[in-house]
Amino acid sequence: xxxxxxxxxxxxxxxxxxxxxxxxxxxxxxxxxxxxxxxxxxxxxxxxxxxxxxxxxxxxxxxxxxxxxxxxxxxxxxxxxxxxxxxxxxxxxxxxxxxxxxxxxxxxxxxxxxxxxxxxxxxxxxxxxxxxxxxxxxxxxxxxxxxxxxxxxxxxxxxxxxxxxxxxxxxxxxxxxxxxxxxxxxxxxxxxxxxxxxxxxxxxxxxxxxxxxxxxxxxxxxxxxxxxxxxxxxxxxxxxxxxxxxxxxxxxxxxxxxx
Amino acid sequence: xxxxxxxxxxxxxxxxxxxxxxxxxxxxxxxxxxxxxxxxxxxxxxxxxxxxxxxxxxxxxxxxxxxxxxxxxxxxxxxxxxxxxxxxxxxxxxxxxxxxxxxxxxxxxxxxxxxxxxxxxxxxxxxxxxxxxxxxxxxxxxxxxxxxxxxxxxxxxxxxxxxxxxxxxxxxxxxxxxxxxxxxxxxxxxxxxxxxxxxxxxxxxxxxxxxxxxxxxxxxxxxxxxxxxxxxxxxxxxxxxxxxxxxxxxxxxxxxxxxxxxxxxxxxxxxxxxxxxxxxxxxxxxxxxxxxxxxxxxxxxxxxxxxxxxxxxxxxxxxxxxxxxxxxxxxxxxxxxxxxxxxxxxxxxxxxxxxxxxxxxxxxxxxxxxxxxxxxxxxxxxxxxxxxxxxxxxxxxxxxxxxxxxxxxxxxxxxxxxxxxxxxxxxxxxxxxxxxxxxxxxxxxxxxxxxxxxxxxxxxxxxxxxxxxxxxxxxxx
Numbered sequence: 189x190x191x192x193x194x195x196x197x198x199x200x201x202x203x204x205x206x207x208x209x210x211x212x213x214x215x216x217x218x219x220x221x222x223x224x225x226x227x228x229x230x231x232x233x234x235x236x237x238x239x240x241x242x243x244x245x246x247x248x249x250x251x252x253x254x255x256x257x258x259x260x261x262x263x264x265x266x267x268x269x270x271x272x273x274x275x276x277x278x279x280x281x282x283x284x285x286x287x288x289x290x291x292x293x294x295x296x297x298x299x300x301x302x303x304x305x306x307x308x309x310x311x312x313x314x315x316x317x318x319x320x321x322x323x324x325x326x327x328x329x330x331x332x333x334x335x336x337x338x339x340x341x342x343x344x345x346x347x348x349x350x351x352x353x354x355x356x357x358x359x360x361x362x363x364x365x366x367x368x369x370x371x372x373x374x375x376x377x378x379x380x381x382x383x384x385x386x387x388x389x390x391x392x393x394x395x396x397x398x399x400x401x402x403x404x405x406x407x408x409x410x411x412x413x414x415x416x417x418x419x420x421x422x423x424x425x426x427x428x429x430x431x432x433x434x435x436x437x438x439x440x441x442x443x444x445x446x447x
Numbered sequence: 448x449x450x451x452x453x454x455x456x457x458x459x460x461x462x463x464x465x466x467x468x469x470x471x472x473x474x475x476x477x478x479x480x481x482x483x484x485x486x487x488x489x490x491x492x493x494x495x496x497x498x499x500x501x502x503x504x505x506x507x508x509x510x511x512x513x514x515x516x517x518x519x520x521x522x523x524x525x526x527x528x529x530x531x532x533x534x535x536x537x538x539x540x541x542x543x544x545x546x547x548x549x550x551x552x553x554x555x556x557x558x559x560x561x562x563x564x565x566x567x568x569x570x571x572x573x574x575x576x577x578x579x580x581x582x583x584x585x586x587x588x589x590x591x592x593x594x595x596x597x598x599x600x601x602x603x604x605x606x607x608x609x610x611x612x613x614x615x616x617x618x619x620x621x622x623x624x625x626x627x628x629x630x631x632x633x634x635x636x637x638x639x640x641x642x643x644x645x646x647x648x649x650x651x652x653x654x655x656x657x658x659x660x661x662x663x664x665x666x667x668x669x670x671x672x673x674x675x676x677x678x679x680x681x682x683x684x685x686x687x688x689x690x691x692x693x694x695x696x697x698x699x700x701x702x703x704x705x706x707x708x709x710x711x712x713x714x715x716x717x718x719x720x721x722x723x724x725x726x727x728x729x730x731x732x733x734x735x736x737x738x739x740x741x742x743x744x745x746x747x748x749x750x751x752x753x754x755x756x757x758x759x760x761x762x763x764x765x766x767x768x769x770x771x772x773x774x775x776x777x778x779x780x781x782x783x784x785x786x787x788x789x790x791x792x793x794x795x796x797x798x799x800x801x802x803x804x805x806x807x808x809x810x811x812x813x814x815x816x817x818x819x820x821x822x823x824x825x826x827x828x829x830x831x832x833x834x835x836x837x838x839x840x841x842x843x844x845x846x847x848x849x850x851x852x853x854x855x856x857x858x859x860x861x862x863x864x865x866x867x868x869x870x871x872x873x874x875x876x877x878x879x880x881x882x883x884x885x886x887x888x889x890x891x892x893x894x895x896x897x898x899x900x901x902x903x904x905x906x907x908x909x910x911x912x913x914x915x916x917x918x919x920x921x922x923x924x
Contacts, residue, residue, distance in 0.1 A: 257631070257632050259628065259631060279634040280634075282632060283634045287628070287629065287632035289628060291625060292625075293625035294626065295458065295462060295626065296624075297462050298458060298462065298465075302461065305454070305458075306454055306455075307629065307630075307633060309454025309455075310451045310454055310455065310630065310633050310635045310640070311633040312634060314449055337465075363632070
């Protein structure tokens with residue numbers, strides 16, 4: 189048996205009840221034939237929360253993100269953004285979110301500014317050139333690169349364009365699928381700082397990742413997934429990094445050893 | 448507030464320019480259209496030149512004839528053989544012929560059609576011997592439907608390949624690069640984005656093509672504004688065909704396969720629709736309605752001729768019984784009278800053999816007309832041949848007009864021969880003249896255009912259905 193009951197209580201802020209459940213999974217399940225990729229996930233991410241999902245490859249982290257993005261249909265249960273079912277109100281929910289995958293791909297023949305303008309445009313947001321330049325600078329992109337084609341960008345630069353896009357679109361929720369994977373520590377740290385800035389603005393973030401340190405450092409909540417199930421959910425400030433590491437490693441042990 | 452579509456259009460355009468796609472398209476299309484139009488122009492010019500030469504030869508001969516007639520009528524001795532004497536009606540009817548020409552249509556440059564296998568001018572004489580042989584294409588008319596490097600070849604064969612190269616990865620590229628997921632995380636449906644992108648590319652390619660066609664055809668001396676109905680039909684058909692390949696490419700992309708797979712699928716469709724179907728239709732037409740051999744026809748003609756000549760006296764008697772208006776004149780040449788009497792028999796004897804050819808050819812053409820709907824390439828080729836005035840129907844119609852004229856020509860001289868009358872200079876202006884009347888039915892072209900747009904609409908509907916079914920394939924790796 190998985191340690192389903194090992195749910196550490198989160199030290200949640202006193203006024204949490206006033207916060208809106210921006211991202212909510214209710215009994216969310218995804219099956220591919222006999223294989224269950226996600227099993228009855230219940231999860232809530234409030235405004236200003238950064239929920240870090242940890243787990244091995246194939247644990248169901250990306251499936252969870254894809255379900256919130258409505259890229260795939262759930263077999264059971266519901267994924268809701270700001271209370272709206274993503275399968276029934278796809279356009280409305282997508283207006284509220286911004287997505288940054290592990291390796292944010294942009295049009296290589298367009299500049300960072302043009303990419304930002306394009307994605308804002310198809311997202312229904314119009315900005316002036318000056319506004320877009322300002323957003324890119326605020327997101328940490330070197331001014332020299334703003335008008336250079338994206339094919340000359342590093343991964344970190346592209347992720348910064350992703351953050352600029354989330355800001356430009358005034359996203360209420362961020363869905364991030366291993367966004368710092370492969371970034372050097374400095375770039376990873378810069379990215380985390382940008383996330384914390386957005387947290388302060390009340391943006392709800394659901395982030396799938398492997399980096400325990402970054403999860404503890406950046407996240408407000410940490411969930412550990414295994415074989416499609418969320419087996420642990422803790423408040424980040426209620427657990428030390430060594431405790432988190434121990435918890436994670438125990439969760440990753442073979443089933444017989446863990447039980 | 449700018450619309451989403453304007454962002455898609457703008458950045459699609461910028462991307463295409465930076466990838467040098469636009470420049471490549473303009474270059475390759477200009478080269479192909481220019482080469483094809485020049486080829487077509489050369490063919491049409493040759494045809495006009497042939498007709499003009501024939502008419503000049505007739506005018507020259509007529510002027511010699513008038514001089515000879517002048518001399519004969521003035522009582523001078525003319526030093527030419529008897530069989531060149533223009534005062535003999537049989538000589539006039541045999542040597543001083545009119546040109547029965549089928550001048551090329553204004554749009555003939557577009558499609559060679561049947562013009563490279565049928566003659567476009569003849570000089571029917573009063574004997575009309577083996578006359579049909581000149582006009583009856585003894586092989587399947589579809590066989591040579593495709594072949595010349597003309598504009599129709601570029602538009603039917605090569606344009607789809609350019610569309611395939613331009614669209615095979617219209618969606619799969621973004622999917623493979625991971626951009627599609629970023630797009631799909633925005634409040635825009637993948638299907639709508641794809642349509643907008645495809646529409647942008649379609650309009651771009653259409654614009655380039657239409658401008659090039661107008662410019663290069665004008666350069667070649669073809670005015671597309673002279674017969675605006677025909678020109679618009681040509682343009683709409685081309686754009687409809689282009690649309691078909693664009694919609695097909697989008698449909699293949701919506702299956703969510705790799706770019707390489709998409710390219711293979713699209714090339715397979717091209718081979719099937721543009722190469723296999725027309726050649727299969729050709730083979731099937733040959734098998735279903737085989738045309739007897741040309742050797743058999745010539746043999747039968749010879750046998751009937753020999754048989755008729757043996758019985759010439761007997762035949763003349765019967766002929767005069769059937770044509771009492773030609774009997775009882777003294778002075779006519781008995782030899783010629785016998786000859787014409789035998790011609791009637793030959794014609795009636797050979798008619799079933801010729802009819803067999805005609806019927807088989809017509810059956811083949813009817814079958815091809817019916818089955819052309821299975822391939823847009825066949826639809827377009829038959830339409831282009833119609834617009835260019837080079838279709839089998841046009842040549843069949845011309846053949847009929849020439850046959851009718853040959854009878855008029857013969858009937859003009861026959862009474863004079865039987866009456867033993869002389870041909871005079873005053874009779875020259877009264878000689879029958881041939882004037883080609885092109886058929887003007889647009890029913891086939893209109894039906895083809897409708898069929899093309901039905902194809903596009905049907906594929907679009909399939910695409911809309913698939914897009915709702917293939918979300919998982921498209922957005923997850």
